Amino acid sequence: GQQVQQSPASLVLQEGENAELQCNFSSTATRLQWFYQRPGGSLVSLLSNPSGTKHTGRLTSTTVTKERRGSLHISSSQITDSGTYLCAMATGGNNKLTFGQGTVLSVIP
Amino acid sequence: EAAVTQSPRSKVAVTGGKVTLSCHQTNNHDYMYWYRQDTGHGLRLIHYSYVADSTEKGDIPDGYKASRPSQENFSLILELASLSQTAVYFCASRDNSNERLFFGHGTKLSVL
Numbered sequence: 270g271q272q273v274q275q276s277p278a279s280l281v282l283q284e285g286e287n288a289e290l291q292c293n294f295s296s297t298a299t300r301l302q303w304f305y306q307r308p309g310g311s312l313v314s315l316l317s318n319p320s321g322t323k324h325t326g327r328l329t330s331t332t333v334t335k336e337r338r339g340s341l342h343i344s345s346s347q348i349t350d351s352g353t354y355l356c357a358m359a360t361g362g363n364n365k366l367t368f369g370q371g372t373v374l375s376v377i378p
Numbered sequence: 379e380a381a382v383t384q385s386p387r388s389k390v391a392v393t394g395g396k397v398t399l400s401c402h403q404t405n406n407h408d409y410m411y412w413y414r415q416d417t418g419h420g421l422r423l424i425h426y427s428y429v430a431d432s433t434e435k436g437d438i439p440d441g442y443k444a445s446r447p448s449q450e451n452f453s454l455i456l457e458l459a460s461l462s463q464t465a466v467y468f469c470a471s472r473d474n475s476n477e478r479l480f481f482g483h484g485t486k487l488s489v490l
Contacts, residue, residue, distance in 0.1 A: 304479075370419055
């Protein structure tokens with residue numbers, strides 16, 4: 270079946286540094302989505318990006334569909350950005366999402 | 379903001395018992411999903427539905443049934459709970475216009 274690989278598995282940054290999270294998928298995806306999850310918490314949709322580059326606030330999502338990869342850039346990280354970032358690819362006419370295992374981000378003072 | 383409500387928030391069940399997890403959305407969304415999350419893993423799709431009275435199998439449907447009696451409600455049923463079904467279960471609905479997913483707070487299920 271489809272697979273989604275995220276890297277790194279974990280990342281520690283000092284407040285103010287930038288983060289670059291990677292997502293690679295095994296088959297052609299129609300859309301790549303990024304989610305944020307606090308420890309023990311629910312998931313919040315951050316960005317949905319079929320291809321190209323999309324910005325919202327300090328977040329930039331880049332999807333290169335032909336190369337089966339995507340990335341999430343977080344600029345000027347803040348302590349409140351700490352948590353798990355999950356990418357998911359849409360398949361089956363966008364009706365199903367397959368998730369990666371996530372990148373655990375820790376932002377320290 | 380779209381709302382998805384799950385109940386219960388946590389549950390302890392005995393092996394072989396029946397468990398029903400409920401999900402309610404007030405978003406008027408067509409698609410609803412049930413995912414499970416295990417420690418250190420991403421989410422895996424169990425069942426989903428795009429219309430009332432119809433459900434579809436996801437990637438790991440074995441041991442689970444789903445029911446969509448109305449557009450607002452989507453239930454996940456474990457007829458014979460097993461230890462391996464201990465996990466956190468998330469329900470989600472999908473916005474019809476932009477395909478954005480909205481998740482509930484999750485149900486932590488422990489099968490003993």
